[in-house]
Amino acid sequence: MSPALGKDLLGLESLAADDIRLILDTAEPFKEISERAIKKVPVLRGKTIVNLFFEPSTRTRISFEFAEKRLSADTVNVASPGSSVLKGETLVDTARNLEAMRIDMVVIRHGSSGAAKFLADRIQSNVINAGDGKHEHPTQGLLDLLTIRDRRPIEGAKVCVVGDVLHSRVARSNIWGLLKLGARVAACGPRSLLPLGIGELGVRVFRRIEEAIEWADVLNVLRLQLERMQAGYVPSLREYYRVFGVTLERLARAPRELLILHPGPMNRGVEIDSRVADGPHSVILDQVTNGVAVRMAALYLLAGGRPELAEAAKGGGDR
Amino acid sequence: MPPEERQLLLDDRALARTLLRMAQDIVRQTPDPAHLVLIGVQRRGVELAARLAAAITDLSGAEVARGAMDITLYRDDLEVVGPKPIVGPTRLPVDLDGRPVWIVDDVLFTGRTVRAALDELADFGRPARVGLAVLIDRGRREVPIQADVVGERVTTSADDRVEVFVRELDGRDAVELVHVVKVGA
Numbered sequence A: 001m002s003p004a005l006g007k008d009l010l011g012l013e014s015l016a017a018d019d020i021r022l023i024l025d026t027a028e029p030f031k032e033i034s035e036r037a038i039k040k041v042p043v044l045r046g047k048t049i050v051n052l053f054f055e056p057s058t059r060t061r062i063s064f065e066f067a068e069k070r071l072s073a074d075t076v077n078v079a080s081p082g083s084s085v086l087k088g089e090t091l092v093d094t095a096r097n098l099e100a101m102r103i104d105m106v107v108i109r110h111g112s113s114g115a116a117k118f119l120a121d122r123i124q125s126n127v128i129n130a131g132d133g134k135h136e137h138p139t140q141g142l143l144d145l146l147t148i149r150d151r152r153p154i155e156g157a158k159v160c161v162v163g164d165v166l167h168s169r170v171a172r173s174n175i176w177g178l179l180k181l182g183a184r185v186a187a188c189g190p191r192s193l194l195p196l197g198i199g200e201l202g203v204r205v206f207r208r209i210e211e212a213i214e215w216a217d218v219l220n221v222l223r224l225q226l227e228r229m230q231a232g233y234v235p236s237l238r239e240y241y242r243v244f245g246v247t248l249e250r251l252a253r254a255p256r257e258l259l260i261l262h263p264g265p266m267n268r269g270v271e272i273d274s275r276v277a278d279g280p281h282s283v284i285l286d287q288v289t290n291g292v293a294v295r296m297a298a299l300y301l302l303a304g305g306r307p308e309l310a311e312a313a314k315g316g317g318d319r
Numbered sequence B: 001m002p003p004e005e006r007q008l009l010l011d012d013r014a015l016a017r018t019l020l021r022m023a024q025d026i027v028r029q030t031p032d033p034a035h036l037v038l039i040g041v042q043r044r045g046v047e048l049a050a051r052l053a054a055a056i057t058d059l060s061g062a063e064v065a066r067g068a069m070d071i072t073l074y075r076d077d078l079e080v081v082g083p084k085p086i087v088g089p090t091r092l093p094v095d096l097d098g099r100p101v102w103i104v105d106d107v108l109f110t111g112r113t114v115r116a117a118l119d120e121l122a123d124f125g126r127p128a129r130v131g132l133a134v135l136i137d138r139g140r141r142e143v144p145i146q147a148d149v150v151g152e153r154v155t156t157s158a159d160d161r162v163e164v165f166v167r168e169l170d171g172r173d174a175v176e177l178v179h180v181v182k183v184g185a
Helices: A017-033 A058-068 A088-100 A114-121 A138-151 A169-180 A210-215 A237-244 A248-252 A284-302 A305-315 B012-028 B044-060 B112-120
Strands: A048-053 A074-079 A107-109 A128-133 A158-162 A182-188 A204-206 A218-221 A259-261 B004-010 B037-041 B067-071 B100-108 B129-137 B149-153 B161-166 B174-180
Touching: A017 A138, A017 A169, A017 A284, A048 A058, A048 A088, A058 A074, A058 A107, A058 A128, A058 A169, A058 A284, A074 B149, A088 A114, A107 A114, A107 A284, A114 A128, A128 A138, A138 A169, A138 A284, A138 A305, A158 A210, A158 B100, A169 A182, A182 A210, A204 B037, A218 B044, A237 B112, A237 B149, A248 B100, B004 B149, B012 B044, B012 B067, B012 B129, B012 B174, B037 B044, B037 B112, B044 B067, B044 B100, B067 B100, B067 B112, B100 B112, B100 B161, B129 B161
Parallel strands: A048 A074, A048 A107, A107 A128, A158 A182, A158 A218, A182 A204, A218 A259, B037 B067, B037 B100, B100 B129, B129 B149
Antiparallel strands: B004 B174, B161 B174
């Protein structure tokens, strides 16, 4: 148990604005560690972290692994392709077996919403949600916040999430985090891909990408999962690009300089124009860099610490 | 809060005099002041390093490179105290290899901070020599570390606090010893 953040990081919905700011502020000094020749600090030496990935992931898993290694933790990767259905017994048994080997933390990616919390309630180790179904992907939300904050204050910023909001845990974590930090949030996409009742969260809805571009300071362009087309949510990829694609021509008509985010992996020519992805407004690679720093901060804040000894130790150090 | 007694150890003029003497000591012990690097330990050490660097430039004419170091991530007591929420920045803008490097901190107490600073320094390079300059040495070491340059030595008990105030952060220059009065003991 850490006094700073609690046992687990499951989502941004359950965090207070101050907790979110604490993670972002803590990420700042961690950025510098990745710029060093020796990219390693000993703070999590001796901690064992299991990356438990029930869904394929390259970027998030590598980012977590870099974060863990740069803090000197020992890491084990368990990738279990297969069922997207939450098989409670299997998941808990896997985790309990890992705990029997004396681990300290689990980073979990799972296809079922609520899987991370399900696990966190049943094991003693710290749990970090690396994406659970359509629910949340908190470290992605945090790295998006950090990337926006690097360029402009979040409070008062107008941020529009574009695309498949309905199926997107990235969108959900973004919306919670942005609202808590005082941003104005909108969503834009085909009616079939926007959740019903999204307006009740205080999220404005744009049906046309041109309107969203005219309103926004920041666009967070979501990946269009290609299987959504087969499922009939969008008629065709070409049609989607024609109506909702974030293109250079559309951005050229924006009344102000926009910041373009994308959580990756990108479908160039589907949700985003290559010239935009590689252009001056894009902070997509900054997001990747910030992802490592934010994950280092989350790991650091959750790890270690026995508060009952903290009082006794206060008089002991140099400060 | 138990009652406290505050005792002024250094006022602003005494602090300025002490820093000047420390700067002279550092120059005397550094054969090659032109390559000197002063690294302040966050937070107050950074301000003290800046003042020492200015004084050394006045004395020797040499420009002194400066850096700042936060040793939180190198501490040996994360398990005990839990994460210290805000970690300060580490900025070491110059290559340390082969240069005389001085670590500057406000108070030397158990020595554990300096131990951590030495570990962190080793990740950045291999200085020709590492010195330690502290404004106050309050004794009660827990590891075998001593300073090369000391502004003032003070005898303290374990519960005492030595508080250093600097203009840049606190609006005034002073060093105070805070003695906690045990009641009913």
